[in-house]
Amino acid sequence: MLRNALDGVTVVDFTQIGAGPTCTMLLADMGARVLKIESTDGEIGRGLGPAWIDEDSALFHAFNRNKLGISLNLKQPQAVEVAKRLVAEADILVESMRPGVMERLGLGYAQFSQTQPSLIYCSISAYGQHGPYADRAGVDGIIQADSGLMHLIGVPGGEPCKVQAPVVDVMTGYVACVGVLGKLAQRARDGQGGHLDVNLLNSALALQQSSITSYLADGVLPTKSGSAAPYSAPNQAFLTSDGWMMVAAYTPDRWKRLCDELGLPYLTTDPRFSTSPQRVLNRFEMVDILTSVFITRSTEQWLQILRAADILCSPVADYDDVMQHPQVQANGMMSSVEHSKLGTIRMPGFPINSADENARPLRAAPSCGEDTRDVLRDAGYTDPEIANLVGSGAIRCDETNSKTDRQYRQRRVAI
Structure with a gap:
């Protein structure tokens, strides 16, 4: 021990x-x-x-x-x-x-x-x-x-x-x-x-190992991006009808499943969003489109839908939520x-x-x-x-x- x-x-x-x-x-x-x-x-x-x-x-x-x-x-x-x-x-x-x-x-x-x-x-x-x-x-x-x-x-x-x-x-x-x-x-x-x-x-x-290494590689100063990861998309918090949830669906298979679950299958062939690097470059447009659908349901409803499709997601928890988290307890x-x-x-x-x-x-x-x-x-x-x-x-x-x-x-x- x-x-x-x-x-x-x-x-x-x-x-x-x-x-x-x-x-x-x-x-x-x-x-x-x-x-x-x-x-x-x-x-x-x-x-x-x-x-x-x-x-x-x-x-x-x-x-x-x-x-x-x-x-x-x-x-x-x-x-x-x-x-x-x-x-x-x-x-x-x-x-x-x-x-x-x-x-x-x-x-x-x-x-x-x-x-x-x-x-x-x-x-x-x-x-x-x-x-x-x-x-x-x-x-x-x-x-x-x-x-x-x-x-x-x-x-x-x-x-x-x-x-x-x-x-x-x-x-x-x-x-x-x-x-x-x-x-x-x-x-x-x-x-x-x-x-x-x-x-x-x-x-x-x-x-800041990843951020500094990225800067040294391309010389581009990082900018503030809220909850979004600077190196992948979608990988950030989205507004729902009653709160916020974090979604990470930047791999090709999960991006496709997310678009299908949201009723937006055309996004996978849109050249602005077809790859994670392109989605990073066009993040604001992507967020607007996805949010227009996410706000139609509650966080819990979306969590059930996305988890069933093996899409990484989580509510944005406060400490009251964390104390009740079943895995924290386990x-x-x-x-x-x-x-x-x-x-x-x-x-x-x-x-x-x-x-x-x-x-x-x-x-x-x-x-x-x-x-x-x-x-x-x-x-x-x-x-x-x-x-x-x-x-x-x-x-x-x-x-x-x-x-x-x-x-x-x-x-x-x-x-």
């Missing part, structure tokens, strides 16, 4: 918000022991909302399940020494600080590579560890704009649009996870770790985590697991410093030493948070 694939592997996680936490969450989902290091105020992702789950952002819960929460004030040398001690026992370190920050803290790759050559050190940044933009900060939306992705999104003539799900963050997290797993396999052969340079810009470009993709204070929290699970594995509850994202005491005890710290660290402000344990939920919420919203 993949849930146990990384049993015995320890990850120290110095990441926040989306990309880094996605990587370390995936490693935790596969059984790694992930120590999530936060400041004593908590990471900024806790305050990004709405929506809220108690005092923390739903976004924070979405990316931080299955982790142990350790809170360190890395501005204090004592806390840095704690971090070094935790890394000394780890297999993997993942960080998403701006390039240079970890080095200034004494926690950079160079500081560990000589004494701990087996350590896999993964740095996640906006633009990379080297080059003219290396020092620039960046987040999902900035990179969607800077990578050309935002230029693709939206309707013709419309304003720039962002993919509302943080696709660059999540893609980067998956890329980082793949890199870490590759390094683990390499280390099993030669015993050596190494430094991985993963960044949002590269991941955003990889996300796949068991909607998983749950158990929170010590809040009970069960639902979210998408690990996408490779079977439904049976996803049905087993996971551990919820930790509160800030929830596991600091236990993790430090495991690392060999005595209770008096831990008490001294708490007293100095170098670390935070969950019980040191004396703020009320309301005060904590107000502080986080203000960020």
Whole structure:
């Protein structure tokens, strides 16, 4: 089972918000022991909302399940020494600080590579560890704009649009996870770790593999096309009498069957629409003709007709629909985590697991410093030493948070 694939592997996680936490969450989902290091105020992702789950952002819960929460004030040398001690026992370190920050803290790759050559050190940044933009900060939306992705999104003539799900963050997290797993396999052969340079810009470009390759082939800048695929037609959403449905009927056999079902068989011999490339060039005329028929029936009626003819189609679902989707339910993709204070929290699970594995509850994202005491005890710290660290402000344990939920919420919203 993949849930146990990384049993015995320890990850120290110095990441926040989306990309880094996605990587370390995936490693935790596969059984790694992930120590999530936060400041004593908590990471900024806790305050990004709405929506809220108690005092923390739903976004924070979405990316931080299955982790142990350790809170360190890395501005204090004592806390840095704690971090070094935790890394000394780890297999993997993942960080998403701006390039240079970890080095200034004494926690950079160079500081560990000589004494701990087996350590896999993964740095996640906006633009990379080297080059003219290396020092620039960046987040999902900035990179969607800077990578050309935002230029693709939206309707013709419309304003720039962002993919509302943080696709660059999540893609980067998956890329980082793949890199870490590759390094683990390499280390099993030669015993050596190494430094991985993963960044949002590269991941955003990889996300656009087909679009950029097409541009490089013909030099034509892509234009916004709404729901339509730029490389095939019909392959887009169509208006029906009561909503929208997506139809993909661009192969010759499906195009013919679609025209037959719509009572438009002459379109298959019309030179404007006889091939998919021609339909792409004459997309607007094609859409007008097809829509004039699609609007005569409801989405559900068309789905039944088209599916019976083996034409690819789907309603344009919202999340209410997705939660009721029979295949989503069969796949068991909607998983749950158990929170010590809040009970069960639902979210998408690990996408490779079977439904049976996803049905087993996971551990919820930790509160800030929830596991600091236990993790430090495991690392060999005595209770008096831990008490001294708490007293100095170098670390935070969950019980040191004396703020009320309301005060904590107000502080986080203000960020």
